[in-house]
Amino acid sequence: MDSPEQAQSEQPQEGLRARSRRGTMGERWWSRRFIDILETICDKGRLSRGRSYARSGRVLELGIAPGHVGARVQGSRPVPYDVDVRITAYGDGEWEVLTEALASRALYRAKLLAGEMPPEIEDVFGDCGMPLFPDERGLEMECSCPDWGFPCKHLSAVLYLLAERFDDDPFLVLAWRGMPKESLLDDLREVTDDVPFAERLSAFYEPGTSLARLRHQPSRASAPADILLRTLDPPPVKTRHIPITDLLRPAYRRLSDPRSPGEPSP
Structure with a gap:
């Protein structure tokens, strides 16, 4: 059994902390677009644990270079894990x-x-x-941890902090x-x-998109019900410390459900 001195020496180092304390992350349309992609292709449970890691200062380093994001994340073991996220740099x-x-x-x-x-x-x-944001085929991720899940919570933490970096710049x-x-x-x-x-x-x-193209845009059934909440800048309003957008999101989803109350069942 480890001595108290050994246990104390293996406490996680203090690293970068996410600004967001609860709910989802990403305040601007571009960072929310990135988060939307992640939440579509990644395991929800590990993303949730990744948010906890991002908020608790487990990401020790985060560097961004063309086509590459490198980070070190403190897990449950003394030695931090190495995280690499790669996309195509044009x-x-x-x-x-x-x-x-x-x-x-x-x-x-x-x-x-x-x-x-x-x-x-x-x-x-x-x-x-040339897409601006990567999809699951354009995003290569690797972590040195032994977790076989993809992405692991260490990768998820880095991706959420990356979204906050995008918020800033x-x-x-x-x-x-x-x-x-x-x-x-x-x-x-x-x-x-x-x-x-x-x-x-x-x-x-001149409009960036022709009026004819705007009139004939095909509908996208796969668009999330709360796409407006994700696209528009959120108002600085909170209820019991919860952002109003997080409270409105379930209502938007219920309203878009054809089986919601007031609509006949199929």
Whole structure:
């Protein structure tokens, strides 16, 4: 049996703590989009334990590089586990295509130069055949722990903290795909400087998506019932310390259920 001194020396180190204390994580549309993908492809039980790890300071280190996130997570053993999360980082030629596509949309370009992340940017990436966010086939994850579950709670903790990092700086989403913030903004400024404002004026207020495309958008039956709550910025309102969006989410799901009270049963 370990002595009290040994047991004390093996207490988990204090690491990074998530800001969110309860409920789901992710405050901005881009971080919630990332969380939505994770909660679709990952085991819910391990995601729940991962949130607890993220909130209790178990993630000791977290580094983001093009195509790679590396972290160390303190588990139940004395030696922390190594966590790696990888996606495809686009190359220079691919980013040249993406930058031209973004620069051709005056409104998107203006928002990016102002430090904002327009929701339509995801469509621009999709139209270029290069997704902004990874799906289960584009996300490679590995942890040195012995847990055979996927992802384990250590990986889940890192992914939730990564979403909070995205909250703080949306350009980290792009940097993870291989384009540093300043490099992108410099490229966009060059495009803006090359085109006289008088020539850009007529197209400045053009919609990023044609009206015909908006009218004929196919419905997506798989869209979550609470998609608006996930997409819009949450109001700073809480009831008994619980965010109002967490309280509204079950109501949205009940309203979208065709078997909810007031509707005939099939």
